[in-house]
Each structure stands twice: as structure tokens, then as C-alpha cells.
Amino acid sequence: MAFLNNGLKATGLGLALATGLAFSAQAVTLNMNHQWPATTVGSKVDQWFADEVEKRTDGEVKIKIFWSEGLAKAGEALELLQSGGLDMAAMSPGYFPAQLPLHVAPNSIPMKMESVEQASTLMKRLMEEVPAYAEEAEANGIKALFFHHLNPYLLVSREPITSVDQMDGKKMRTWGNDMPRMVEAVDGTPVTMMLPEIYEGLSRGVVDTAPFAVDLVVNYKIYEVAKHISEITLWEGPSWGVWISSAAWEKLTPEQRTIVEEVSAEAVKRDREAVIAAADEARATLKENGVTFHEFPQAEKDKWRNALPDFFADWIARMDEAGKGDAARQAVAIWKEVIGES
Known part of the structure; x- marks a missing residue:
């Protein structure tokens, strides 16, 4: 009997060990490179996302975030996702116009949205x-889990611009293909620049101005080197994706994927609400730190917009050449519905 009991105990131990090994085999840690510091509103949502995924999967899926390009420069993230150097990335599609041209448009076409709600509705x-969006991501070996929101990018500058x-001769930080043309339309000089370079760029006069959201001006302490913000929305749209x-x-x-997608959907709502709430607080903080907000007269806004090329038509033409013209037309039709443009 003692032998039998010992045998049962051994068998039970074996089952327990096998169960533990099976659990371990499912556990995974995903390393995510992040283009923003941990202090931004959206970054805090991403940390919530990572924590919530780990919690709801009972620790089976852990997401380790490396802030402020801790694993790679933002412009290197796509290639590293494709090669296996990264598991995840919080990155803006606007940095990859050749590989993600459909995703780039809402992330970079300027002066075609005004509010966070418009951007949120459009990307959803x-x-x-438009199935071509998921197909484009899949062709690049990636999947978009969700997209963030940003408050409108206003004109932040070292000297008043009204x-x-x-803008004649002013050097402005830009990204992508279309933002530079927005600047050139008013005789400014576009300067391609990554996020971490904006503070030093303004400080040293490499650029005179940069489109930026008020809460990000606080996060990056841009108010130390640029004390003027003009009330014109140069860009608004869906921001970086996870x-x-x-x-x-x-x-x-399959169960873990379902959880990740559920948490992603909740993160979008949480992010939208947090971003909108951050704007008023940021404006108060900026005024306390000596920043002056300037009106940009409607006539001047119209003058700038009238000088712009037809970004929608140009984008569709480029997509026709890439064999994605139908998807671009569908996207533009939806875009115009969202912003009420005929």
C-alpha cells in the first residue's frame, strides 16, 4: 500500500510538473519600443494597457515597455518588427510613407481635421x-492594435506669428510627405525632425517653430525655449499606433488574442477622454510658465488653407500608382463625411 501511495504521489507530482510546464510554455514577454516618454497622457494609457493585459491573462502575457526610444529610434521600429528585433512598438505610421501609405495619410495630411473627436471617428x-488598412499592415508583418489621440497641433514658436x-523664411519642424508642403505653401522652410529633437532644435534655432499639442509642450518642456502659441490647427489626426x-x-x-483586443478597445476610449481633459490643464500650466497664446485671424487661416495643394487628390494619385487607389478614394470619402466637407 505504501508503494502504491508513493506511486500515486509520484504520478501526481508528475502531473503537477507537466501542468506547470504547460503553463510556462504559454507565458510570453513582449518587448515594446515606445517613441514617447512615460509622462505623456497617451503613454500612461499604454502602461495601463500593458498592466491590464498581464492582469487579465493571469500573468501569461507580459508587455515590457521601453520608453523614449529605449530599444530603437522611432524610424527603425518597423524594420525591427519585421526582422524580429522587436515584438511591439508604439510608433507613428507617418514615419513610414513608403511602407504604410494608407496609414500615413490620416497621420500626416495637414489642416484637414480640427478636433480629437473627428480624428477618433475617422480612424475607427x-x-x-476599409479592409485595405489591415491588409497593408499584414503585408508589412505587423498588426495595429489601436491608435492614440492627440490634441490639435497648434503653431508653437520662438517669436509671435499671427x-x-x-511664415516667410521661418523654419518649421515637419514629418512625412505632406507637412513639408504645407510649410512651403507659405514660403517657410520645412525641417524633418523626430520628437526628441524638437526641444534642442528650438533652443538652438535649428527651427523657429513646430506644430505641437499644448499638453505635449508641457511634457517636453518646450515652453522653456518657445514662449508663443498661435491658435491655428496645423494638424489634427489619429496619432501613433500600438x-x-x-x-x-x-x-x-486565441484566448490571449481576444483579451488583447478587448483591452485595446478599452484603451482607445480611455485615451480619448484623457487627452481631451489634458488640454485645459496644459493651457493653465503654460500660462503660468510665461507662454502667450495669440489669435490667428480667420482671414489668415483661410489664406494659408487656400495656398495649400490638394492633398487628397495628390494622395489618391500616389495610391493609384501603388495599386491602392480604390482604397484611398474610399478613405477620402469617409474622411470628408467625418469633417463635413463636400
């Missing part, structure tokens, strides 16, 4: 109604 509809004529490589996605069980 594009992802749900008219189009004052992406996972196709290889990393395949590591997850």
Missing part, C-alpha cells in the same frame, strides 16, 4: 470599413 471608420506673411509583429501575435493563444 477606416479600420472597420499672419501668413510672418503595433505588434505578426510573429509575436502568432505566439498568443
